Amino acid sequence: MKRFALFALFVLVAAVLTSCGLYNSKMASDPADVETVAVVEDAATEQAEETAEPVVAATEEVVEEAKPAEPQIFEPGSFESPDRCKNCHRDIYNDWKESMHAHAWTEKWYQQDFMMAHHETDGATDLLCGACHAPIAARTGQLPPADGSMFDETAKRGISCDFCHTVTGLDQMYNMGHVSEPGNEKKGPRGDGRSLYHGVKFNENHTKADFCGSCHMVIHPANGTHIIDTWQDWKTNWYGEQNITCQDCHMTPTPGVQETPGRAALLGKWRDNMPYHGFVGASSYVQDAMGNKKQAEMAREYLKSAAEMKLAETVAGDGNLALTVEVHNVGAGHKIPTGTTYIRIMWLEVIVTDATGKVVYSSGLVDEKNHVDPDAVFFRVQFRDADGNLTGKSWRAQGIGYDRRIPAKGMDSETYQIALPAKGEYQVSTRLMYRSFTQATLDEAAERTGEEYPPVESVEMAAAQTRVVF
Structure with a gap:
């Protein structure tokens, strides 16, 4: 060579x-x-x-x-x-x-x-x-x-x-x-x-x-x-120690370690397991935008199989709701999110409604311009540039400025302090959401290049609900 x-x-x-x-x-x-x-x-x-x-x-x-x-x-x-x-x-x-x-x-x-x-x-x-x-x-x-x-x-x-x-x-x-x-x-x-x-x-x-x-x-x-x-x-995690490889999960058209029989060539041997060469990941947005609907749906299945949520709540005598949201990484052989995590976002959405359906508290909602609430709890990586500012541009990186991700077989939690306005019953709904890009990234790219980019979609990875009484 x-x-x-x-x-x-x-x-x-x-x-x-x-x-x-x-x-x-x-x-x-x-x-x-x-x-x-x-x-x-x-x-x-x-x-x-x-x-x-x-x-x-x-x-x-x-x-x-x-x-x-x-x-x-x-x-x-x-x-x-x-x-x-x-x-x-x-x-x-x-x-x-x-x-x-x-x-x-x-x-x-x-x-x-x-x-x-x-x-x-x-x-x-x-x-x-x-x-x-x-x-x-x-x-x-x-x-x-x-x-x-x-x-x-x-x-x-x-x-x-x-x-x-x-x-x-x-x-x-x-x-x-x-x-x-x-x-x-x-x-x-x-x-x-x-x-x-x-x-x-x-x-x-x-x-x-x-x-x-x-x-x-x-x-x-x-x-x-x-x-x-x-x-x-x-x-360095459990999957690596067990030698459950990338191919085991990402060269199958369904989440998890599966076997798909088939032939590598038209006249080839019949195999009990024929690795899938679609290499499914989390890129549902791009696949959808390119017209690959089948691959986009498989990507959403992978995202939905990665995490589970659990809730714990207590209501104090003054009506303060302490809501703890746990996110467990149950299906990914790596941290979530992974890969180009500096352009991806995963975040918590929390909505509390009263008995009439009126929203009394929210976090992580999407606004009319398709931007995520900037005060939401985000799971992602951001770099720090030479001036100490956070950036999602990898070539500007001088180090890691922010890294909050959920490890394989691990969990992270966030406790929200929510003031309930009056006596009564409340519905609490939480979701773990994912985007391949921030909408701001696409807005900036469209302005700079003149290209058209479809609005980025939000994928629900997991959800949990509970009722509380004050």
Whole structure:
């Protein structure tokens, strides 16, 4: 396999991110550059910050090793188009083509953020982000330029068949450390199949969470901030200890560890379990917007299987209701939310009504402009930039400013102090809600790019109700 001189460019990323205009005073003060999410929906109040996890020294050994591996480069055309694969692997192809992996480069929600980072960092983030979203382009020298003008048709297809099935190993467990060997021999989790077109070889990497984790673990190259920590989170929790892998849950079309029988190829062996290549996650909004209704509904099923809520309440003699809302992570093999948690939000909605149905207390409601109550209790991550402000822009991160998420098999709780106005019976309704983006993020993106984005949806992940009497 060939190595190439882009190693110097990856080293340059670290230098540019700390020295370019990204961290100058204009970046924090110019409204055109500041993310409006911080104003509208971050809700990183003093109380929330007191309960948030501190800046993570994360796993010091990982941060200490957060240096770029020597990248690889191959000739354009070294990787095959997924259209070639669909001739035999039709079912797998049809599942994959509507996955987030297939649209990892082309979907406009990613592109607007990617280009914003490109402009703010003079291109320093092109390969940091693009290596995972357009791995074939990165491995064939077609990225940069960031606009994709040099991409061939295969490079535009995101994370496609031939990239994954020509991986032979991992150089590092972050920032896309996969080792590629494109060619006629295709690697996979079994190796006992036969093909008249290509060779078939077992590769243990395809059976491990590490295969996924090398992209689902992103570390800021300049300061070691964990931008995405899904793999490390999994590795150090109960699921990782039990070796319940990413593939076990996310390569099945239903929540949890399931088996789906089928064939990998038209004339292939019948398998008791055929991994689902739709790679279901939590992206119901994007899937809906792209017209993939089936995938959107599966994403909502995953969200609804992740959490449960429990309530405890006491009413004092003066009518003060102390309502404790517990959120339990019962179904996710990682913290919720995870992944790009700095653009996602999960929050508590609480409504108390009297016997006539009149609302006497609320928190976490959505207003007429589709923005979430900024005083709601939020579960998410926000970075802290060079000026100490919270931001959802990962390239501006100097550290973690706010981190309140619910660990796998763990729980978090919030106690609300609510003054009941009069004697009587009250209905208490609570919900755990989720959004793939804040509405403010989409509003800002639409204004900046001229693109139209459907209003972001709220997904109910869990709910609980109770009645109280004063």
